[in-house]
Amino acid sequence: MKTTTLGFALAFATLSSPAAAQPACTPGTYAAASGDFVVLAPAPNIAAPGLRYLFRDGRRGATSDAGVPLRCENDAVTVGNARWQRIAFRETPTSFDSVATKLTGVLIEPPGAADPKRPLVVMVHGSERTSPIGGVYGYAMAAQGLSVFVYDKRGTGGSEGEYTQNFELLAADAAKALETARALAPGRYGRAGFFGGSQGGWVAPLAATRAPADFVAIGFGLVASPIEEDREQMVSEVRAAGLGKDAEALVGRLSAATAKLLLSGFEQGYAELDAVRAEMARQPWAVKIEGEYSGAIARLPDDELRRVGRARFDNLELIWDYDAVAALKRLDAPLLWVLAGEDREAPIETTRAALMGLKAAGKPIDVYLFPQTDHGMWEFVTDAQGERQVTRITDGYLKLLGDWVRSDVHGAYGRAERLTAQ
Incomplete structure (x- = not known):
C-alpha cells in the first residue's frame, strides 16, 4: 500500500471531457429522501469551479465531466428527476496536542437534535500527505447518520510536526484524536471508535489498544508487515x-x-x-x-x-517487521475488515488467513470481501497492455461501513461476500 510513497487512494482521476456549461456547484453533501446522497468537494486535480462528486453507490467523477449524473442549483442538486437537498452539518474545527505536536481536525455532526446514541467515528487515513479535511470521505460517513472526526496527520495539512509512517507515533495521535472528538461532543454520541483505510489498517487497531474504543473498521488494510x-x-x-x-x-x-x-x-x-x-x-x-x-x-x-x-x-521510521497479528490479539473491540479481492497494492492472501484464524479463535471479527476490486475498493477495467483503469468505488462498500458502525448490517452490499471461519 505504498508504505513509502503513496497510500490510501483518496485522489481520483478525471476520466471524461468537460461537460456542457451548467451552474457552478456548491461544495456540500446532498441527500434524497431515500437516504441516497452525493458529496461534492474540491479536489487538487480538478480545476475550479469543478468539484469531485461521490455517490453512496460509489459512482464518482468531476462536476466538469461530460455526462455528469447531476445538475447543480442553489443549495440543491437534481439527480434524474429528483431534487436532493443539502445537509446542514454541524462542523466544529479544533486543534489538539499529541506527543508535543499540535494537530488540526474538525468534528462533523449530522443536523437535528443531539442524539446520545449516535456513533462517533475517527477517520485514520493512509500514507497520503493530503488533508482529509473538506474531502469526500468524511462527509460520506456523516451522511449516513454518524458523527465523524477527521484530522490532518502530523506534517500534513494544517498539522505541525514531521511527516512519518511510524505506526506507534501515528497510533498515539489517533488515540488522542478519539479523546478530542469525545470531548467535543459531550452527550451527543454513543459508541465511539476508528475507521482506518490502507495504512490506517496498521494504525487504527493499535490506537484502539491505547484508547477505549468501542469498534474498529478497516478498509483494504493488511494484517502483515x-x-x-x-x-x-x-x-x-x-x-x-x-x-x-x-x-x-x-x-x-x-x-x-x-x-x-x-x-x-x-x-x-x-x-x-x-x-x-x-x-x-x-x-x-x-x-x-x-x-x-x-x-x-x-x-x-x-x-x-x-x-x-x-x-x-528508510527515511520515514517505518516499522518494517511490524507484528500486525499481535496488535489484533490485544484488541477486544469488535472489528470489521473489508478486503479488495484483487488488491495488487496490498495482496490479501496473508491478511485473509490471519483474520480467519483470529475469527476462528473467537475474536469478534466480521470480514467482507468485494470481488474484482483493487486497492481503495476500486472497480476497474484492464486495457490491452494489461494496465488497470479504475472506474468507480464498488457499490455497497460505503453503505456497509455506515451500517456496520451503526450496528445495523442487513441485506446485500453490492457483490460483497461475508467470509466465515472454516
Whole structure:
C-alpha cells in the first residue's frame, strides 16, 4: 500500500471531457429522501469551479465531466428527476496536542437534535500527505447518520510536526484524536471508535489498544508487515505473468535479502542480494519485478545502496517487521475488515488467513470481501497492455461501513461476500 510513497487512494482521476456549461456547484453533501446522497468537494486535480462528486453507490467523477449524473442549483442538486437537498452539518474545527505536536481536525455532526446514541467515528487515513479535511470521505460517513472526526496527520495539512509512517507515533495521535472528538461532543454520541483505510489498517487497531474504543473498521488494510507486503506484491506480479513456483521462490529470496538490508540500516544483506541479482540476471522477466521496494533496491549498485539506501528507502521510521497479528490479539473491540479481492497494492492472501484464524479463535471479527476490486475498493477495467483503469468505488462498500458502525448490517452490499471461519 505504498508504505513509502503513496497510500490510501483518496485522489481520483478525471476520466471524461468537460461537460456542457451548467451552474457552478456548491461544495456540500446532498441527500434524497431515500437516504441516497452525493458529496461534492474540491479536489487538487480538478480545476475550479469543478468539484469531485461521490455517490453512496460509489459512482464518482468531476462536476466538469461530460455526462455528469447531476445538475447543480442553489443549495440543491437534481439527480434524474429528483431534487436532493443539502445537509446542514454541524462542523466544529479544533486543534489538539499529541506527543508535543499540535494537530488540526474538525468534528462533523449530522443536523437535528443531539442524539446520545449516535456513533462517533475517527477517520485514520493512509500514507497520503493530503488533508482529509473538506474531502469526500468524511462527509460520506456523516451522511449516513454518524458523527465523524477527521484530522490532518502530523506534517500534513494544517498539522505541525514531521511527516512519518511510524505506526506507534501515528497510533498515539489517533488515540488522542478519539479523546478530542469525545470531548467535543459531550452527550451527543454513543459508541465511539476508528475507521482506518490502507495504512490506517496498521494504525487504527493499535490506537484502539491505547484508547477505549468501542469498534474498529478497516478498509483494504493488511494484517502483515511491510516486509510481507513487499513479498506478496512480488508473488502477485509473477503469478499475474503466468510464471511458476521457481519464480515465486526467487522473489521470495529477493524479499529476504532486501529485508536484511532494511532491518540492519543497510549494513548487512549485500552478499544475499548479490546472489539473488545473479539469479535474476538469467531470467528476462525479472527486470519487471517491482514489489513495494525490492525491485528498486535490486536495480541499484551496492556502493550506492551503502551511500544513500537509508535516505531513499528508510527515511520515514517505518516499522518494517511490524507484528500486525499481535496488535489484533490485544484488541477486544469488535472489528470489521473489508478486503479488495484483487488488491495488487496490498495482496490479501496473508491478511485473509490471519483474520480467519483470529475469527476462528473467537475474536469478534466480521470480514467482507468485494470481488474484482483493487486497492481503495476500486472497480476497474484492464486495457490491452494489461494496465488497470479504475472506474468507480464498488457499490455497497460505503453503505456497509455506515451500517456496520451503526450496528445495523442487513441485506446485500453490492457483490460483497461475508467470509466465515472454516
